[in-house]
Amino acid sequence: MKQEITGHTALYCLLGSPVAHSISPQMHNASFLHHGIDARYLAFDVKPEQLADAINGLKAIGVKGFNLTMPLKREMVPFCDRLSPAAEICGAVNTVINENGILTGTTTDGIGYLLSAKDAAGFDDLHGKKIVQLGAGGAGVSALVQAALDGAAQIDLFNAHARPELLRIVDQLQTRTRCDVRFHLLADQDALKKAVGQADLLVNTTPVGMAPDLEGQSLITDPGWFHKNLVVSDMIYEPMETKLLALARQAGCKTFNGLYMLLYQGAASFKIWTGLEMPVEEIKKKYFTPKKR
The missing domain is CATH 3.40.50.10860 (Leucine Dehydrogenase, chain A, domain 1)
Known part of the structure; x- marks a missing residue:
């Protein structure tokens, strides 16, 4: 009606x-x-x-x-x-x-991401959790900030470039929240592997893996980096399962995309x-x- x-x-x-x-x-x-x-x-x-x-x-x-x-x-x-x-x-x-x-x-972009994590993977309490985030575009920055405000213990942020505005946000989060926010360049694969191995949640906020131009690509290609207690998410939803999510699922991880x-x-x-x-x-x-x- x-x-x-x-x-x-x-x-x-x-x-x-x-x-x-x-x-x-x-x-x-x-x-x-x-x-x-x-x-x-x-x-x-x-x-x-x-x-x-x-x-x-x-x-x-x-x-x-x-x-x-x-x-x-x-x-x-x-x-x-x-x-x-x-x-x-x-x-x-x-x-x-x-x-x-x-x-x-x-x-509400960051809130939306965290609520979708709760819905899709039961990931609803960030306190004490370690997060690895790939990329820091608009929605990525919002997710980063909201996770820090909501009590995440540590966030390792990996981005292609150390933009001054992004470093300013990292510094603000360090001083205004209790979250330990660490910036790394994506090129530092050793740091990325170590961080993923210790993380509770991994989120890709970059377009890598998106259809049609970047489909089939992933910033992480070795499923051995994942552990079974890791939740892996991708803000992309076209395709519904990116290569990153497919590799993580095959490694026994809970996964979810960005649709919700x-x-x-x-x-x-x-x-x-x-x-x-x-x-x-x-x-x-x-x-x-x-x-x-």
């Missing part, structure tokens, strides 16, 4: 470019319907040079909240009146709540806006089965 739009219908939206492919409107509108909330979620194609005008317009008409996707996550930061600790450290925002014209920005990360980052946004849980099992069945994807 559809819910009619009324004079009281609240508006939420997604800003970015491109956005036509996004599944976020279906997820959020189905969730509003599930809870009987008089609200709608739309997607608007907004480029960086249009963001200031878009924000002014959204504030003027009283939009309750909105998401940001590429290429606007970093550009949104100066428009926020308040930032969550994660957004402040990351220097990026993907979720905004508008409270009487006061915009509070946060990032999108679902759970959306669920985290929904809860920030409404205080309610997104009906994730319903959304999975509707939009996250292989046939739907």
